Amino acid sequence: MDPSLYKAARSGDLGFLRRARDSKVSNSFLDQKTPKDNNILHVAAEFKQIDFFINAPLDDQSPLFWATNKKGNTPLHVAARVGCHEVVKFLIEHAQRTLIDPADQESGPADANAHKELLRKTNSQKDTALHVAVRNEHAGVVTLLVEADPHLCSFTNSANESPLFLAVRNGYANIVLYILNESPIFPSFHGTNGVTALHMAVTRKHLTGRGIVETMVSKKPGIIREVDELGWTPLHYAALGGNLEAARVLLQLDSDASYILDKSGISALHVAAYAGCTKILEEMIGRRPDTCDLLNDKGQTILHAAVLGEQINVVNYILKNPKLAGLINEVDNDGNTPLHLAARQHNRKIITTLTHDRRVDKTAINEEFSQAVDYFLGDNFGEKESINLRDLHVLDHLGRSVGIPFFQQQITSDIKKPESPGSVAHKREKRQAHSDQVPKGRDTILLVATLIASVTFAAGLNVPGGFKSDGTAALQDSKFFVFFITLDVAAFSLAFIAIFIELIGTIIKFQLAIPTSTTLIQHSITWMVMAFFSGTLAVMSESGKVGMCIGVLTNFLFIGIYMYLEKRRKPTAKFKKIHII
Template structure:
């Protein structure tokens, strides 16, 4: 572009423009490397006087596109330059009188490379005033689709521009313009739901014919699918009050809105859906999966809780898919610990159901990859499944419980770690207590060979507590060896869970007793040897040691005394 023209456009100098045009009549045709004319530059900067003068010289500049396909009117709409937009719209209206209405070269309808008209740009930027001006000049442009198959109505509905939506919907609905079969954006109603615009949804429902409320996007999702996705219970209620059939419509994957809500954990939307359409829980997708399965697959425990609370029929809770698996089978196979435990708490869930391969949920878990070890949570899940079968499937023919080798492999390191820990702690306490017996606090009398402080009450407490610590720790160390000697198979496999847990519990209790006795012997030993010379250090040590059990209890809670079953 000519430098002097560029400067005049940036400054909005009408005088300079007139001078340049007088000297070189064709100068307004020059462009920047991006294809912008002087009209584009002046529009973006809001120089209405310059535009008026330039258009008076060459009105064809109104329809000139830059490299992005934008006309000056696109820029005016995007920037929200009201006075500039008014001028350009008035000139565009005059253009219509000189050319055939609806022409692709008509500025109000001209689209850029993205397929956006000036009205698209105005609503994208929230320029309601400019958008209303454009609609006043040409109402039908509100339904023009861009490359993404979005009309200004779509965008205005999503952005919540109520006045713009109200003006656009006054135009007659043209059915073919609202079937975006090749679009992922759906209708304007879809976009209003997606943006959570309650007022827009109400306006569009009032303006949309009943038969068009159920229009879908390219994935065959209706507006209720979108509401379920966004977990908007109020929109769900609005849509169902207008067209309850939407709850039973399925998309391309044969998923209903309830499926979508379960998959996304949209519990509020699920409650509203089930309140209006309780039988919607019966619908299944292309793989024969109901909403329960999708909640389990997605790992949404809240969605599963919601379904168990609001879905009553037992046959739905235990519904089998194409492979014959119930939701409990699926939860066990996927190691969804919380979902499995939640299902087992519900008395309607039947753990005795076998799939087409003859597997229960428990045996399906056992037949899973045998090369990996189960963690503690998976082992606990397996135990609960086994207990549930034992209590509720007494008269059922079920696959046999896992072999001893499977239990040993899966539980590798769990209980051995517990016993080994108790044994190590017991050994340390026994060693310290045994050594303290022959290094009495205060020493021995050189003549009689007895403890110097043997007559004191504190020494007697030391002697008793040290003996308790020694004996308790010896039992903790000695008993596991005897158990292994008496029944090595039981100790290795831990098949008698109740007996094994009781033994662990007594080991813990005796370890706690030895620990407390050792603390008492330490306190009394310090008191005997320090108190006669300086009292306050002895009392301070006693206070610190006495607070140790309380700290342990605050840290471990009830597990200080009990082995969790």
């Protein structure tokens, strides 16, 4: 495109248009295009130059008004995208003046709506100008287009998205309400992958608060039961998003939707349990009590779903509800109880919660002849010495005995499939390495505990600040000094107890000796560090404000480093999480 022509269209230079009209420039000059195939009206619309449209030396039948660029966009698409009401209104009026056959102006009703074909032109994505206006939240342009052609609300693009669906997905409440309430025709609710505008609306809590869900259902009651490509209803989506208000509206109008299962047999109640939405669970079960008996294709109940979703609040809700007691030990198609699944996921909190309930059957055997404890042990079966303290605590709740059928299966498998010499040698080396590692670990613990005891003992005899001539501590009146003495004695005591336990553990086989000693040493180190901080503050407080500030900042630095290291020490999970939803 000629630079002067492009600049004139971009800036709305009417002088250039007058000179062009007076000089009677050729049509080919005005027909020039940019590399994107935009003509001068595309450019003028982009920069909202309405005067350029009004004064352009073009007749009403000029193809430039409705020409498309490389992406199929007309000047109307461009004006809708930038939200230029004046240009949109001008093009609507221009379309109304334009007939399909200008030579036949008495063609009657056949041509009465001819202008609407221009307003309905779509781009390469099958978007109408209304789609574009909605996507860019230009409510004024939406109003102009719907008033000019209400049927634009029923068009869908190449992704099967209607203007209403786009408005809901983007959360534009005002546009949604306008299309629902002001459009004289019934708008399309269609969206991508079978998801309707109602599916999307229940995931937007602020739209529910504007009464949009009620309005949609009142206009199309059957939409409550419409499913997407996965078989999910709007109630499934409300349960997943935790939208209690939307769920109540849907259940009040059609509570039978609670029984609809998706293609995997999952109900909205399963989804609510998996997502941890106890309020929606309570609402659904309150309206339809027998929905608690719904099973998915794997034979799993809502308690199974809650365990798989790691939602301990839902687990507690079900355990505390006497009406749901039948779910506690119910097995799925593989014979797994909820406790089996919790053990397989290595979820300590849920395991502890379940095992604290006396109604939970800890010895239940599944189709693989395994108890929950077998899944929890995993590769550590038979090697309890290598299990950390927290897992040992969980095992105390699960029970340490493994079912006889499991032993039978293991023995039968070993006999039928004898191990290769290499595998046997590997297991022997592993056991030998573990047996060698235990004494080394005890030696290390004894060494560390002895060092801590020595340091804290020496610190107790050589207190910060020294002694007065009468033999009393110079800083005995400082509160930080009192803290120092208390923490130092505590650290020394813990280290001494750890040494005692280790020495006893070499004489008698005390299973919890190693983890207990390790825990004591960890606390001993913590208190020793705190004693150091207190001693430092006790000394610095006597050196004036500057010394006090330096001491406090230094101590905070050490505390920060210590807390960071403690955070990094968190054990990592040994098992992968398993999800079905």
